[in-house]
Amino acid sequence: MHTIPLAASSAALPCPAWFTARQQAAWTRYLAAPAPKRGDEAWRFSNIKQLDFSSFAKSTEAGPAADLIARSSGLEATAAKLIFVNETLVSAQSSLPAGVICLPLAEALVSHSALVEAHFMKQETRLGSAKYAAWHEASLTNGMFIHVPDDVEVAHPIEIHHWLAGDNTVIFPHTLVVTGSHAKVRVVEMFRSADELQPGLAIAVNDLSAGPGSKLDYVAIQAFNEVSRIIQINETAAARDAATTGFILNTGAAWVRNESLSRLEGAGARSDMLAVSIPARAQEYDQRTFQHHVSAGAFSDLLYKNSLYDYATTIFSGLIFVDEGAHHTDAYQTCRNLLMSDTCEANSMPGLEINADQVKCSHGSTSSQISEEEIFYLRARGIDPIAARQLIARGFSVEVVERLGNPALEALVIRFIDDKFAHIASGGA
Amino acid sequence: MSYQASATLDAETHDAITIDRSKGDFTFPERNKFDAGRGLSAATVDYICDVKNDPPWLREFRHKALQVFLAKPMPTHWASKDLDNINFDEIRYYLSDGEKPKRSWDDVPDDIKRTFDRLGIPQQERAFLAGVEAQYDSEAAYSNVKEELTKQGVIFVNSTEGLHQHEEVFRPWFGKVIPTSDNKFSALNSAVFSGGSFIYIPKGVKLKQPLQAYFRINSENFGQFERTLIIADEGSELMYMEGCTAPKFETTTLHSAVVELVALKGAKIQYVTVQNWSSNVFNLVTKRGLAMEDAEVRWIDCNIGSRLTIKYPGVIMKGRRARGEVISIALANTGQHQDTGAKMIHAADETTSNIVSKSISVGKGRATYRGQVHIPKHLKGCKNNTECDALLINANSRTDTYPAITVKGNRHSTQHEASVSQVSEDMLFYLMQRGLNQGQAMSLAVNGFINDLVREFPMEYSVELKRLIDLEMEGSVG
Numbered sequence: 001m002h003t004i005p006l007a008a009s010s011a012a013l014p015c016p017a018w019f020t021a022r023q024q025a026a027w028t029r030y031l032a033a034p035a036p037k038r039g040d041e042a043w044r045f046s047n048i049k050q051l052d053f054s055s056f057a058k059s060t061e062a063g064p065a066a067d068l069i070a071r072s073s074g075l076e077a078t079a080a081k082l083i084f085v086n087e088t089l090v091s092a093q094s095s096l097p098a099g100v101i102c103l104p105l106a107e108a109l110v111s112h113s114a115l116v117e118a119h120f121m122k123q124e125t126r127l128g129s130a131k132y133a134a135w136h137e138a139s140l141t142n143g144m145f146i147h148v149p150d151d152v153e154v155a156h157p158i159e160i161h162h163w164l165a166g167d168n169t170v171i172f173p174h175t176l177v178v179t180g181s182h183a184k185v186r187v188v189e190m191f192r193s194a195d196e197l198q199p200g201l202a203i204a205v206n207d208l209s210a211g212p213g214s215k216l217d218y219v220a221i222q223a224f225n226e227v228s229r230i231i232q233i234n235e236t237a238a239a240r241d242a243a244t245t246g247f248i249l250n251t252g253a254a255w256v257r258n259e260s261l262s263r264l265e266g267a268g269a270r271s272d273m274l275a276v277s278i279p280a281r282a283q284e285y286d287q288r289t290f291q292h293h294v295s296a297g298a299f300s301d302l303l304y305k306n307s308l309y310d311y312a313t314t315i316f317s318g319l320i321f322v323d324e325g326a327h328h329t330d331a332y333q334t335c336r337n338l339l340m341s342d343t344c345e346a347n348s349m350p351g352l353e354i355n356a357d358q359v360k361c362s363h364g365s366t367s368s369q370i371s372e373e374e375i376f377y378l379r380a381r382g383i384d385p386i387a388a389r390q391l392i393a394r395g396f397s398v399e400v401v402e403r404l405g406n407p408a409l410e411a412l413v414i415r416f417i418d419d420k421f422a423h424i425a426s427g428g429a
Numbered sequence: 430m431s432y433q434a435s436a437t438l439d440a441e442t443h444d445a446i447t448i449d450r451s452k453g454d455f456t457f458p459e460r461n462k463f464d465a466g467r468g469l470s471a472a473t474v475d476y477i478c479d480v481k482n483d484p485p486w487l488r489e490f491r492h493k494a495l496q497v498f499l500a501k502p503m504p505t506h507w508a509s510k511d512l513d514n515i516n517f518d519e520i521r522y523y524l525s526d527g528e529k530p531k532r533s534w535d536d537v538p539d540d541i542k543r544t545f546d547r548l549g550i551p552q553q554e555r556a557f558l559a560g561v562e563a564q565y566d567s568e569a570a571y572s573n574v575k576e577e578l579t580k581q582g583v584i585f586v587n588s589t590e591g592l593h594q595h596e597e598v599f600r601p602w603f604g605k606v607i608p609t610s611d612n613k614f615s616a617l618n619s620a621v622f623s624g625g626s627f628i629y630i631p632k633g634v635k636l637k638q639p640l641q642a643y644f645r646i647n648s649e650n651f652g653q654f655e656r657t658l659i660i661a662d663e664g665s666e667l668m669y670m671e672g673c674t675a676p677k678f679e680t681t682t683l684h685s686a687v688v689e690l691v692a693l694k695g696a697k698i699q700y701v702t703v704q705n706w707s708s709n710v711f712n713l714v715t716k717r718g719l720a721m722e723d724a725e726v727r728w729i730d731c732n733i734g735s736r737l738t739i740k741y742p743g744v745i746m747k748g749r750r751a752r753g754e755v756i757s758i759a760l761a762n763t764g765q766h767q768d769t770g771a772k773m774i775h776a777a778d779e780t781t782s783n784i785v786s787k788s789i790s791v792g793k794g795r796a797t798y799r800g801q802v803h804i805p806k807h808l809k810g811c812k813n814n815t816e817c818d819a820l821l822i823n824a825n826s827r828t829d830t831y832p833a834i835t836v837k838g839n840r841h842s843t844q845h846e847a848s849v850s851q852v853s854e855d856m857l858f859y860l861m862q863r864g865l866n867q868g869q870a871m872s873l874a875v876n877g878f879i880n881d882l883v884r885e886f887p888m889e890y891s892v893e894l895k896r897l898i899d900l901e902m903e904g905s906v907g
Contacts, residue, residue: 039506041507045835327824342838342840343837343838344839347834347836348835349832350845352828353827353828353830354827354829359851362848363846364844365832366845367834367836367841367843367844368841368844
């Protein structure tokens with residue numbers, strides 16, 4: 001491993017002109033766009049009050065960097081490990097194969113300006129948060145740019161830590177991952193708060209572009225403190241024969257809005273969209289997804305699982321959209337809600353819009369609680385009812401995690417899931 | 430790539446929808462004694478009130494509704510933009526020949542008898558037309574309520590007669606299941622309604638035969654605004670059947686009905702609809718039932734005709750163990766958009782609801798399922814099952830599904846499943862091997878797809894339904 005010089009991440013670096021122009025245009029769009037209001041279909045069931053972000057401001061402080069670096073534990077083996085505190089890169093190590101670009105965005109803008117320009121926020125945000133995507137584009141000062149050239153495989157995951165520090169701080173984490181043909185890479189991002197009591201806000205965007213025949217896995221672990229909010233916008237594009245996996249774990253934050261869009265652009269492309277959410281107390285998770293079959297002969301499969309405790313609320317709104325001519329599409333969508341209290345609320349809106357023939361599509365949504373028989377079975381084997389319920393809820397979530405197909409990554413995700421269950425067990429579940 | 434279906438009717442579409450319409454393709458000379466003229470204003474409402482001799486409370490109700498209608502925006506932010514093609518100023522809101530409802534079959538005018546001929550009511554059935562309330566341009570032209578029904582205390586009259594002669598039963602429930610301000614079109618109906626049925630079934634009375642009404646639209650550009658209210662008192666049972674065919678017209682016709690069902694404790698209501706309006710009709714209907722303790726409301730709904738149908742039959746389960754069910758078949762051919770679905774509002778413990786929806790899209794037709802299931806907090810033991818299956822026949826057919834399910838609390842269970850498929854090549858090959866032509870094979874496959882739902886319809890309807898589907902499938906393949 002070698003260390004990237006940190007000076008490179010300074011926001012004081014000169015930006016290319018195209019980027020400055022994009023930021024200015026985005027700011028104009030942000031100001032012009034109306035805020036979502038009640039009755040907007042993209043915000044149905046949402047708590048619009050959560051969109052008042054007026055109390056948040058950017059922070060120039062790097063926070064307790066040394067302490068946070070020490071707390072940034074993740075995988076044992078990584079190809080690169082980068083740690084950001086409030087968008088400032090505070091630690092970076094890497095041992096990547098030759099040709100792989102893995103740089104803070106601020107630096108990549110200077111060294112690989114044309115390459116970044118070719119991929120930077122190319123798609124319109126269509127799931128409701130266009131205004132906040134514009135705010136993100138106008139305000140970001142840093143992020144990650146990862147480019148894996150043709151036929152290069154990165155063996156271990158690239159690990160990125162985002163720390164939110166300070167009172168009422170807003171951050172704009174940006175991650176852009178591009179794979180060439182037959183390349184392979186895994187990226188893990190972790191979002192955490194430095195402190196349990198200070199409210200923060202993250203407007204995060206991740207853009208994934210998978211080249212022909214490549215394999216791109218992306219895992220986001222969101223474990224902010226329970227007074228913070230996050231909007232996370234994902235755009236995934238899969239070219240011919242590419243396989244992408246997008247996984248989101250939500251355990252933290254007071255309010256979460258996830259918007260995930262997968263665009264299947266070539267025959268044989270595959271997109272797996274996975275999420276595990278475990279809201280408790282008054283946490284509200286609002287997830288919107290879009291499986292866009294542009295090309296014929298592509299495959300997409302979505303599995304979102306929510307375990308709801310206490311007064312938690314979840315919203316799932318998914319749409320499979322099959323374009324005219326996208327024949328021989330296989331698209332599946334499943335949302336399952338496990339209701340763990342009398343007072344939680346699960347909203348599901350699984351949708352389909354099919355404009356092609358020879359299509360196999362299905363969607364399913366269920367909401368239910370653990371049956372008394374299952375608890376009885378476990379009690380008969382000497383497990384107390386509370387532990388029995390936790391065991392079943394854990395198994396419910398782990399089924400999704402296993403789809404990642406990488407033991408080290410699965411162990412990391414399950415560690416965060418177990419932390420949450422322990423927190424629920426101790427904190428009033 | 431378009432996210433919104435094209436709102437205009439191109440030549441090809443027009444050609445496509447002018448076939449297969451032999452069943453309803455005829456008109457009779459109009460002779461309307463009362464005509465409110467084109468367009469909608471306070472004067473139109475007053476005209477209707479004067480002609481129908483409405484009591485003052487109803488006049489006030491209609492005027493308020495008109496204000497609500499004018500104030501509400503078109504729901505085009507979620508519904509089809511095709512709604513914008515309705516020209517409310519071109520529509521005539523009230524027509525009537527002014528004759529008193531007929532009591533015996535001999536009194537029915539010949540041209541209306543011919544209408545029944547074309548509707549295919551068999552000779553022997555005509556003698557048995559007990560309980561048939563046939564609508565001819567919104568007013569009951571024929572009405573012969575079998576004597577036994579009257580003896581049992583059943584009231585089966587048109588809505589005007591209902592509110593004049595049975596106000597004490599009619600008024601407490603009128604507009605209570607579907608308030609005027611529920612949506613723009615329920616407000617329109619509340620302002621200008623005429624015709625429709627009023628039914629009251631007394632306590633404990635279980636009707637063995639279904640009650641029927643045939644609706645017809647027979648004046649060009651004339652919208653029908655029926656208002657139906659059915660009250661089933663404690664422990665009673667009833668099946669009501671409503672079938673529609675409409676003569677073909679060249680300009681757009683609007684149909685906007687409001688149907689309210691009230692099933693009191695332990696009562697059962699089944700409401701069967703076969704909708705086969707011609708392909709220029711906008712069919713914007715609000716249908717909702719209220720089910721009290723142990724009561725059951727079932728909507729059995731089949732949509733084959735119309736240009737745009739927007740209809741989501743709903744059930745509000747207000748009493749413990751109430752049950753709601755919607756069984757829905759939609760067939761969308763080129764130029765048609767069937768936007769149908771169901772609403773299930775659980776408002777008491779241990780209530781159960783079931784939605785089964787099957788749609789078939791032929792040619793450039795578009796079928797949409799839109800549903801809502803709501804289980805609020807502090808209830809327990811509520812269950813919902815939703816199944817939506819869509820069948821696509823041609824390469825440019827379209828289908829959408831937009832369910833919304835809200836579950837609060839943990840003693841409930843809901844499940845939703847949907848699938849989209851097409852008739853497999855293997856199946857067609859197999860059938861054609863055995864001597865069927867492609868069209869027959871396709872028809873057989875489609876009828877098989879909806880067969881388990883068609884069986885839910887009364888016998889004569891299921892026969893008619895299969896025939897209509899065969900008719901619609903003609904020319905869809907090859």
